[in-house]
Amino acid sequence: MEVLNTYQRQKIDETNDEDFYSNPKFVYHLDANFRNYLSFIYKKEIKENSSIVDLMSSWDSYLPSGKKYKKVIGHGLNKDELEKNKILNSFWIQNFNINQDIPLDNCSFDYCLMVAAWQYLQYPETLTKEIARILNDEGKFLVSFSNRAFWHKAPNIWTTSTEEERLKYVRKVLISNGFKEPKIIKKFNDETFNFLPFFKNDPFYCLIASKE
Numbered sequence: 446m447e448v449l450n451t452y453q454r455q456k457i458d459e460t461n462d463e464d465f466y467s468n469p470k471f472v473y474h475l476d477a478n479f480r481n482y483l484s485f486i487y488k489k490e491i492k493e494n495s496s497i498v499d500l501m502s503s504w505d506s507y508l509p510s511g512k513k514y515k516k517v518i519g520h521g522l523n524k525d526e527l528e529k530n531k532i533l534n535s536f537w538i539q540n541f542n543i544n545q546d547i548p549l550d551n552c553s554f555d556y557c558l559m560v561a562a563w564q565y566l567q568y569p570e571t572l573t574k575e576i577a578r579i580l581n582d583e584g585k586f587l588v589s590f591s592n593r594a595f596w597h598k599a600p601n602i603w604t605t606s607t608e609e610e611r612l613k614y615v616r617k618v619l620i621s622n623g624f625k626e627p628k629i630i631k632k633f634n635d636e637t638f639n640f641l642p643f644f645k646n647d648p649f650y651c652l653i654a655s656k657e
Contacts, residue, residue, distance in 0.1 A: 446621040447570050448614070453602035454567045462565070463540055465598060466522035471504055471529070474561055475591055478646040482632055483507045483560065483589055486651060490587065495555040498579065501541070501562030504529040518549070545571040552581040559587070564594045564603045564611075569618045577623030577656055586624060586654045588615055591647040612650055619654045627654035 458465070473480065488509040491497070495515055499506045502519040504526040519536035521527050527536040537548065545568050557576050566572060576586055590611070596604055602614060612629060619627055632649035 448618050448621055449567075449570070449600075449602055454600050456567070456598060456600045456604075458597040461540070462542055462598065463522055465595070469504075469523050469525040469529075471526070473505070474503075474593060476647045479591055479649050480505075480507055482649050483651070484509050486587070486589075486630065487558075488512065490585065490653060491556055496553065497556045497558060498549065498554045499533070499558045499560075500576075501559055501565070502527065502530060502533070502536070506530060506532050506558065507560065508532055515555075518554075520547075541572055542567045545575055547572075547575040547579055549579045551578055552584075554579050555581060555584055557584070557586045558589075560589050561591065561593065563588055563590055563615055564599045567600050569615075570622050573618055573622040573624070580656055582656060584656055586619070587651060588619075588654075589649070589651040591649060593647065608648065608650070612652070615652055619652065623657055624654035625657055627652040629653075 484507050487507065491512065493513055497514060497517045499517060499519045502521045506517065506519065508517065516534045517532050519527050519530055519533040520539060521536065522538060522540060524538060527533060557580055563569065580586065592608055594603065603611060606614060616627055616629070630649070630651040633646070
């Protein structure tokens with residue numbers, strides 16, 4: 446089911462996203478506290494010997510090294526970044542704002558991950574249906590993000606919303622397109638993972654949704 450209107454899908458920079466991501470960005474877009482807490486969530490939520498697809502990935506998937514995985518398939522827009530991501534068994538390149546068809550089999554994965562990426566989707570409804578299709582019956586979709594973005598590449602729905610409105614927006618797309626009510630995790634200035642307590646941490650948001 447469609448959630449966004451035409452205006453909400455538009456963004457300041459409508460040039461091809463592949464051009465923007467043509468040069469590799471070997472930097473962390475999220476602070477250490479966010480990254481460590483995300484790995485902690487993955488450690489709790491992801492079972493051993495699972496099959497995982499990491500959508501809109503980069504040179505790090507934040508998966509805990511202590512677990513064994515059946516396979517981890519990556520997707521993104523920059524070949525150099527994905528080649529450096531050593532946890533990936535394989536990867537493919539695709540612009541989801543042009544084509545939302547995922548080239549993977551029905552019910553073939555246990556988990557789908559999306560980190561700091563939802564904010565760039567112009568057609569999240571169609572993509573969410575595809576994610577539901579490739580997950581098995583017990584599969585889960587974990588969407589995580591903070592308050593950072595390349596703002597000129599983010600659609601209006603993201604740039605004009607508050608952080609709480611963004612959570613509600615992602616939730617609405619999920620439950621309208623093949624997923625149950627998600628578990629929502631929010632963390633702010635968690636001292637457990639705060640290595641630089643004199644700095645304000647990136648806020649942590651994560652939605653964990655199971656298939657209907």
